Amino acid sequence: MLSRHAPDRPVLVVADYYLASFLGQPTWIEDIRPFRAVMMPLDLPAKRADIDRFIPDSGNGVTWVERARLRYSFSMAASLKQAVTDLGLEHGRIAFDDVGFGLRLGLDDVEVMDGYNPLMFARSVKTPTEIGLLERATRLNEAAIRRTVEAWQPGATWRDLNHAYAMAVTDLGGFVHDPGGMVWGHPRGADATLMLQTGLETDEVTAGTHVMFDCHGTIDMYCWDGGKTWVVGGEPDGKARKFADATAAVGADLLDAMRPGARVSELQARARSVYRKAGAPDPDAAVVFFHGLGLSHMDIEQATADGRPNTDWVLEEGMVVPFHLLYPGGEHERSWLEEVVVIGKDGGRPLFSWGFDPLTG
Numbered sequence: 001m002l003s004r005h006a007p008d009r010p011v012l013v014v015a016d017y018y019l020a021s022f023l024g025q026p027t028w029i030e031d032i033r034p035f036r037a038v039m040m041p042l043d044l045p046a047k048r049a050d051i052d053r054f055i056p057d058s059g060n061g062v063t064w065v066e067r068a069r070l071r072y073s074f075s076m077a078a079s080l081k082q083a084v085t086d087l088g089l090e091h092g093r094i095a096f097d098d099v100g101f102g103l104r105l106g107l108d109d110v111e112v113m114d115g116y117n118p119l120m121f122a123r124s125v126k127t128p129t130e131i132g133l134l135e136r137a138t139r140l141n142e143a144a145i146r147r148t149v150e151a152w153q154p155g156a157t158w159r160d161l162n163h164a165y166a167m168a169v170t171d172l173g174g175f176v177h178d179p180g181g182m183v184w185g186h187p188r189g190a191d192a193t194l195m196l197q198t199g200l201e202t203d204e205v206t207a208g209t210h211v212m213f214d215c216h217g218t219i220d221m222y223c224w225d226g227g228k229t230w231v232v233g234g235e236p237d238g239k240a241r242k243f244a245d246a247t248a249a250v251g252a253d254l255l256d257a258m259r260p261g262a263r264v265s266e267l268q269a270r271a272r273s274v275y276r277k278a279g280a281p282d283p284d285a286a287v288v289f290f291h292g293l294g295l296s297h298m299d300i301e302q303a304t305a306d307g308r309p310n311t312d313w314v315l316e317e318g319m320v321v322p323f324h325l326l327y328p329g330g331e332h333e334r335s336w337l338e339e340v341v342v343i344g345k346d347g348g349r350p351l352f353s354w355g356f357d358p359l360t361g
Contacts, residue, residue, distance in 0.1 A: 001080070001094075003087040011083040013076065016040070016054045019068060023059055030064050033071045035079040046074045077105055084110065117301040117310075124292055124300050125318040130222070131342055134293065134320050137174070137217075137224035138340050138351040144168035144181075145213050145227050149359055152232065158186065158201035165215060174219040183214040190330035194287065207233035210240070210358075212326070212336035216297065225293055225322050226338035226352065230359040236335075243327045243335040246278035248356035250288075250325055251337050258341050258348035260317045264290050271325065280327060287326040293340060294320060319343040320351075 002010045012029045015037035022032060040050050051072040059065040073079035084090050084107060095115025096102030102112040126134070147168035148161060156164075162180040169176050179199025187193050188203065205211065213227025229236075229244065236244045253274045257267055268288045275283035292299030299320075301310050315321060320342055327335040337356055341348035 001083050001087065003089060006087060009087070011087065013079045013083060015076075016051055016072070019051070019054050019065070020056055020059060023056070023062070023065070030067075031071075032064060032068045033073065033079050033083065034068055035073045035076045037076070048072055080105060081107065117303050117305075120292075120299060120301040121305075123294055123296075125316055126294060126320050126342075127318075130294060131318075131320065133220055133222040134224075134340065134342075135351055137219050137222050138226070139353075140169070140172050140174045140219055141215055141217065141224040141226065142352055142354060143172055144174070144217075145215060145230075145359075147171075148213075149230055149361075152205065154207065156205050158197070158203055158205055159199070161205055161211070162197070162199060169217050174217050174224070176215075176217040181215045181217050183216060184212040184336070186211065186331065188331055192328040192330060192334065194326070194328065205232060209331050210236070210329075210334045210336075212334065213359075214324075214336065214338055221295060223293055223295070223297055224340075225297060226340050227336075228338065228352075228354070228356070228358060229334070229336045231361075233361065235360045236358055239329070240333045240335070242279055243329060243333060244358050246275050246280045247325050247327055247335040247337050249278045250274045250286075251323070251339055251356040254323050254325075255339070255341065255348040255350060258315060258321065258323070258343055260315055260343060260345060262315045263312055264314075265312045267323075275327070285328055287324065287328065289324050290321050292319060293322055315343050317343055317345055321348075 009031065010029050012027065012032045014032060014034055016034040017037060017039050019034045034051055036046055036050055051069055055065060089110065091109045093111040093113055094102065095113040095118060097115050097119050099112060099114040144165055148165045151164040152161065162182050165181050166176050169181060180197065182197055185195035185197045187195060209232045211230040211232060213230060215227050217224055250271045254267060254271060257270055267290065271288045272283040272286060275286050291297060300313055304310050320340060322338055322340045325337045340351040342351065
């Protein structure tokens with residue numbers, strides 16, 4: 001809980017079983033208040049000594065631990081209400097990232113507000129340390145995709161491919177989430193439907209298929225995203241070559257255009273214009289979209305401070321914004337490219353190292 005009147009004195013309320021975590025992973029917050037949580041029995045009376053079960057020997061005598069021991073509470077609500085009082089907010093306005101939680105607390109004289117968007121606003125522009133974490137995450141994703149390509153053999157299924165990617169990520173120290181790290185679904189034949197994978201696909205990944213690597217995962221809590229087209233066992237030819245070249249041209253142009261002040265709708269129109277100049281037969285069919293990236297795959301406020309939807313948002317220096325380009329087509333034609341871009345005053349800086357041409361072979 002953070003008060004704008006005392007920003008240097010925040011309060012961190014946690015379940016008792018998390019208390020020792022801060023001995024191994026310190027926090028700048030000094031006022032940590034544990035509460036009696038689900039591990040403690042309901043058939044026995046609550047005791048203040050219950051907190052001792054969660055404090056290792058290494059924590060004894062540590063100033064913040066001893067302070068936390070004294071502030072042990074028997075419920076989360078009681079701990080939070082005391083923090084509200086201690087911060088002088090019992091008659092104030094408090095924003096919660098989960099507004100429903102704030103309402104359920106029953107803070108009678110407090111005006112409860114939705115704090116999701118202010119927090120996303122704060123997260124939208126990254127610190128240099130955060131950019132370093134996102135660079136690391138993107139490098140891991142790129143390496144995992146390359147290993148997945150190398151692991152393919154004739155007869156491999158989509159489930160095999162998903163498994164190979166997950167194994168590569170794990171070996172490199174990252175994490176994917178159930179049902180898998182690969183996002184796009186891959187219709188067969190001439191079907192150009194936009195769809196996501198379920199993790200249950202067992203069709204064979206045949207030679208010549210255009211695999212759209214859009215991969216999600218995390219390392220040190222920061223997300224990676226993106227990838228590009230892989231032409232299984234070959235190279236794009238015919239119409240597929242034209243679509244791939246057009247998509248690469250759009251990507252290069254967007255890097256230059258992604259500067260502070262650029263608006264999403266303007267970037268989309270610009271991308272379509274480049275597709276048109278590159279000879280793509282139906283630029284309006286191209287899928288072009290953007291979002292933030294950081295601790296989530298959003299990190300952009302969904303509504304502005306005056307309540308307006310923030311759908312057509314504006315880039316700022318220091319944002320990390322993936323662009324997504326899909327020129328749809330059948331399994332031997334579609335062209336996909338997603339690049340993770342750091343926004344700078346002179347244009348965007350790509351975090352992938354492999355350029356915009358499809359992976360081949």
